[in-house]
Amino acid sequence: MKKLILIAIAFVTLQAVAQDTKKEHRNGKKEMMKALSAEEMATIMTKKLTLALDLTKEQQVEVQELMLIQATDRKQKIDERAKMKTSKEAKTKSPSAEDINKRLDKKIEAKQKMKSILTDEQYKKWERMQEKREKQEKQKPKMKR
Known part of the structure; x- marks a missing residue:
């Protein structure tokens, strides 16, 4: 039982770390685009x-x-x-x-x-790309102001 709890805690911790790196990557890309x-x-x-x-x-x-x-x-x-x-x-x-x-x-x-x-x-392919991009934009969480 203890092993199961430890595995669950490790999994939750791993998920939290993975989400932070995705956020940092996205912010870094935004900053790069602003600099261009x-x-x-x-x-x-x-x-x-x-x-x-x-x-x-x-x-x-x-x-x-x-x-x-x-x-x-x-x-x-x-x-x-x-x-x-x-x-x-x-x-x-x-x-x-x-x-x-x-x-x-x-x-x-x-x-x-x-x-x-x-x-x-x-x-047609370009339109599909645009639709996919719009879906991704809608799914992004809004930044807190």
Whole structure:
């Protein structure tokens, strides 16, 4: 009986340690991405899509342009959030309907551009990748503020 209890305690301890390392890995990746420039982020994303979708050179150039636009917007939003963290009004501001509409409009525009760049087969695979990514984002626990 004592051995069984010791094994159970060891298992629980092992689980706790494993979860901590996953969290640290994710935070390290976030910090690395914050340190990159918009051009570097766009290049990395383009290369990942090239590997996943087997893009041609022409498609790579067009996807690179699209990713650069998205990365620039993302960097701008990160900078805005950093400035808002220091100001007191940021704590009371929540996303407005206008902000949500702008974000969704950009998402629709990017999706249409990707549809025009990719072949039907590539586009279907890209959509599956996006759905998987959205599921993972929803499953992530929200950070405590």
